[in-house]
Structure formats: structure tokens, C-alpha cells
Amino acid sequence: MTVPPSLSGSSLPHAAVEGTASTAYTIPDSIAPHVRTTPPIVVFDQVGMRYVEGADVFSNVSLTIQPHGFYYLTGPSGIGKSTLLRLIHLSQVPYTGSVQLFGRDTYDIARWELPIL
Secondary structure: EEEOOOOOOOOOOEEEEEEEHHOEOOOOOOOOHHHOOOOOOOOEEEEEEEOOOOOOEEEEEEEEEOOOOOEEOOOOOOOOOHHHHHHHOOOOOEEEEEEEEOEEEEHOOHHHHHOOO
């Protein structure tokens, strides 16, 4: 089974979300049924983040992180890299858009459930 590229990118200004999922690779048939049913690990859909007073940290960020990939986030200081990680860790909620972890919306996940996922 060949898995197509799945990284949809980011609209963070001057930042890059990059990973090996941008290259198709072959999965052995013995594990292919499991991979077909595995949801993306992280999905950001038009996510925006703004702190109480101030401008947007970022806006309209959409990206998908698939299983079995290697991704990294780069960019200058203050661009929102740590904020993205806080959104995944559930220590912050997005101002706009939605974040999903393992096919579940983060609004439906209790913080104590995160280690179980």
C-alpha cells in the first residue's frame, strides 16, 4: 500500500511546518489494514490564536500530522511555535477554528485524558 503525501502546510508568517510525510512511502500489507483506519494524529482547521490584549499570534492555520511521519516546526522567536504546541497539549484553546487529536475535537477531551490518547 502506498501512502500519499499528507502535510497540508501552515499559514504561520515566516514559519515552516515540514515533515517526511511530504514524500509517499510504502507500508507492508501486514499492517496496511491498521493504517487505513488510523485517523490523523493532529488536525488544525483554520485555527487562530489571540491573547486577551493584542494582535493575533497567528490566524487561519490548517495542517494535518499523519501517523508514521516525522515533522518539525521552525521559525523566528515569537512567531507562535510554542503556542501551537500549547494548543496540542490542551493548555490553551484556539480563538478560532478547531484542533483535533486522534480524530477527537479538543473541546471534547478532558485534560486528564491526554496521556491516554
